[in-house]
Amino acid sequence: MPLMYQQESLQMEFCLNCHRAPEKYLRPREQVFNMRYEQPANNPLHKNVVSVNGHDYDDQIELGNALKDLYKVRSVKDITSCNTCHR
Numbered sequence: 001m002p003l004m005y006q007q008e009s010l011q012m013e014f015c016l017n018c019h020r021a022p023e024k025y026l027r028p029r030e031q032v033f034n035m036r037y038e039q040p041a042n043n044p045l046h047k048n049v050v051s052v053n054g055h056d057y058d059d060q061i062e063l064g065n066a067l068k069d070l071y072k073v074r075s076v077k078d079i080t081s082c083n084t085c086h087r
Contacts, residue, residue: 026064
């Protein structure tokens with residue numbers, strides 16, 4: 001059985017970092033549970049391209065912005081409001 005560990009603290013700041021800039025963390029839906037997923041990178045040493053809806057992305061911010069539109073992610077103001085989680 002593989003050894004497990006907690007990568008992040010899972011405190012509120014961990015959640016807010018993603019909510020403040022979701023384009024840095026969004027990935028295609030079919031990759032959500034892929035623990036080996038690698039973000040797109042246009043690095044000469046390690047090039048990684050991710051395809052979504054027939055478009056290839058080699059930059060996470062470009063991919064993230066496309067997925068924000070596709071998934072209809074609400075505005076940063078909406079998703080960082082306390083009422084989003086604490087109702």
